[in-house]
Amino acid sequence: MPDFTALVWGGERIYMVAFSRAKNGDAHMDFPDPDDIGFTDDAHNDEHGPIVNAITGAAGTQVRFHRMEISTSAKLYLVSTNPGLVRISNPADGLLTNARSQNFTFVTGKSGGRAALEVHYNWPDGPVIGRLYVQVNERINIRLRLHLVTTVAGHAHGATFLGGAAANPADRHKAMTRLFNGVNHIWVPFGVFFQSEGRVFDTAWDAAALGTATYPPANNDLHRAGALEPNRSSTRVNVYFVPDFADPSTVAFARSVHRARLIGVAFPVGAPAASQHITNQVFVQTNLPANADALAHELGHYLDLCAIDGAAPWAFHSTADTKIAGNDQKIRDDSVTRRRLLYPLDALGAMAAKTWRNDVGYGNLVVGTMISARQLAQDVSLAETGRARTAAGAAANLYAP
Amino acid sequence: MQEAANQLKLLLMAGNKDAAGVLLRSLGAQAGDTLLEASGGQRAPARTLALELAAENPSPGSCRTILARLSDSNASVRSLAGNLIGQCRDRQNAPDLTHALEQEKEPATRRALVGQLGVAGGPDQIPLLRRLTRQPSVAGAAWLALAQLGDAQARRQLIERLQDPDAQARTGALRDSIAVRDAQLAAWFGPALADWRDAVPITGPHEGPTVYARVCDFAVLAMAQLGYRFSFPVEFLERLSLEQIEEARAMVDAMPREMRPNA
Numbered sequence: 001m002p003d004f005t006a007l008v009w010g011g012e013r014i015y016m017v018a019f020s021r022a023k024n025g026d027a028h029m030d031f032p033d034p035d036d037i038g039f040t041d042d043a044h045n046d047e048h049g050p051i052v053n054a055i056t057g058a059a060g061t062q063v064r065f066h067r068m069e070i071s072t073s074a075k076l077y078l079v080s081t082n083p084g085l086v087r088i089s090n091p092a093d094g095l096l097t098n099a100r101s102q103n104f105t106f107v108t109g110k111s112g113g114r115a116a117l118e119v120h121y122n123w124p125d126g127p128v129i130g131r132l133y134v135q136v137n138e139r140i141n142i143r144l145r146l147h148l149v150t151t152v153a154g155h156a157h158g159a160t161f162l163g164g165a166a167a168n169p170a171d172r173h174k175a176m177t178r179l180f181n182g183v184n185h186i187w188v189p190f191g192v193f194f195q196s197e198g199r200v201f202d203t204a205w206d207a208a209a210l211g212t213a214t215y216p217p218a219n220n221d222l223h224r225a226g227a228l229e230p231n232r233s234s235t236r237v238n239v240y241f242v243p244d245f246a247d248p249s250t251v252a253f254a255r256s257v258h259r260a261r262l263i264g265v266a267f268p269v270g271a272p273a274a275s276q277h278i279t280n281q282v283f284v285q286t287n288l289p290a291n292a293d294a295l296a297h298e299l300g301h302y303l304d305l306c307a308i309d310g311a312a313p314w315a316f317h318s319t320a321d322t323k324i325a326g327n328d329q330k331i332r333d334d335s336v337t338r339r340r341l342l343y344p345l346d347a348l349g350a351m352a353a354k355t356w357r358n359d360v361g362y363g364n365l366v367v368g369t370m371i372s373a374r375q376l377a378q379d380v381s382l383a384e385t386g387r388a389r390t391a392a393g394a395a396a397n398l399y400a401p
Numbered sequence: 402m403q404e405a406a407n408q409l410k411l412l413l414m415a416g417n418k419d420a421a422g423v424l425l426r427s428l429g430a431q432a433g434d435t436l437l438e439a440s441g442g443q444r445a446p447a448r449t450l451a452l453e454l455a456a457e458n459p460s461p462g463s464c465r466t467i468l469a470r471l472s473d474s475n476a477s478v479r480s481l482a483g484n485l486i487g488q489c490r491d492r493q494n495a496p497d498l499t500h501a502l503e504q505e506k507e508p509a510t511r512r513a514l515v516g517q518l519g520v521a522g523g524p525d526q527i528p529l530l531r532r533l534t535r536q537p538s539v540a541g542a543a544w545l546a547l548a549q550l551g552d553a554q555a556r557r558q559l560i561e562r563l564q565d566p567d568a569q570a571r572t573g574a575l576r577d578s579i580a581v582r583d584a585q586l587a588a589w590f591g592p593a594l595a596d597w598r599d600a601v602p603i604t605g606p607h608e609g610p611t612v613y614a615r616v617c618d619f620a621v622l623a624m625a626q627l628g629y630r631f632s633f634p635v636e637f638l639e640r641l642s643l644e645q646i647e648e649a650r651a652m653v654d655a656m657p658r659e660m661r662p663n664a
Contacts, residue, residue, distance in 0.1 A: 141477035220637045235456050235481065250607060263601060263638045264576055264619060270628045273582060301606050316606040393476060394509035395483030
């Protein structure tokens, strides 16, 4: 029996092998979600295939391999084009089993860079029938300062804090710090590590700090208090935990340095530049359950992922589709879009007719955490990995007074 | 100084920020140079701590500590240093910023360095900044820095941009006017205050249907940031009423004629 039996009528693109995430359910830094959105890349014209991200020094990153149009009896070898950068550790000799789908593991070196894991047919140096590109990212720590706003206009946190029992400040501090464990499972493969400092800063905001006695205060009023907070750090991303938002269903919201500068808001208004603070900051509502995915999504906004500065519904999110004429039609909601971290909803809308879209590998009606790597001119929302790393590494772009 | 630098280096290596801060502040005028001397340790956390101390204790030496770490081997340290360029506000550091610019290749860092010359620079930096206006990747930052330093040509160019027919160019000029911090620039805000075109989305992600601020709304915010006060509060970028815009226009119209172009 031949190893390849697909009938090809005319021009057809055949994928003999494919790659996907090696687990279902919650995100984990050892199980990144490969970007298989496009098989071309405007930034890398000679690359055709999916790409996965991993951090330098990763000890065991797993990806799932699938035989799509090649028989299970075909001998297939996985070979790294740069073993110093990416070394396949399981199977150590690169020979894949005959299973239709199987996980494999690789380790990354100390330097960043890009390699390809090539699938060779029949021999380790046989014809290449597929490739998975691996982008190895040098680690960039994004420094966080966590603030517990103990009272906002006289309103304290409830007994249930981020979805758990935390009646005293110490327990609340732990819950705040713990939330970033889940966030880092999503972001670490992209070389971005959110690093809390050793302590949490407690503060209280009264009506004078907020500029209003209205409760819950509007987002702008929280931004005002955050900008003027005495413990605000100019060398860290300030994250404020408050009991309630004006929108009770919002888990968190964030404003990047870029966007804070764009809108020209700085406090105190009219003060000399050296004593002003802009409104780049992150807010988390503690009367809702802890949701690391949602916070990771908001930190994606802090890092200016997806198309920015545009109008709804395509601004800021993976649902952007600028190729469709009518504004109210500029929304994509396919299964790839739903796999992306910057999908705009905390929970997917159930689809009765297209039920396969309800579970994109992270659980029923749960948004995925993929961050796109490929760049295509026709989709302004892609190339998020590059944008995030630029935002994290570029000067005057991450922290601000 | 060498002894203090060694002691500081040990404290940085040990991660003892409080004690390092106390020692640094006790050194008075020598503090910055000592920090620079101590900041080149082997371990990235120690170099990070040196940058934190530089940010908290601004001085010419602290600025040099920051600039020295722009080429650090560790991406996190480089990132932090790049975000601290704004701490270099002392005129003494203008040559350091120029030197760092000569060494630097990364466009965003170059833009930040050029921009900071508008704060820490002086007449000596104007020829360099004029040359940099011919480099597309830093031209915008160079023009803004020149305007901040009071260069007449850059100021004229900024005023022309305030009257640019393109709404985004006009809004960008308003943004630059805030950075220049010259309240007299408001005398040329008339066209912007008469411009009702949508310019900047006010609403962020998840904040409902997009609401835009118009050019005129941004002009009022820019006036507030330049120190003008109105009968209504201006703290945020928001859509204002006709009456509020008219109040701002009346203020601009009442500004002395000699402040106007071609007057």
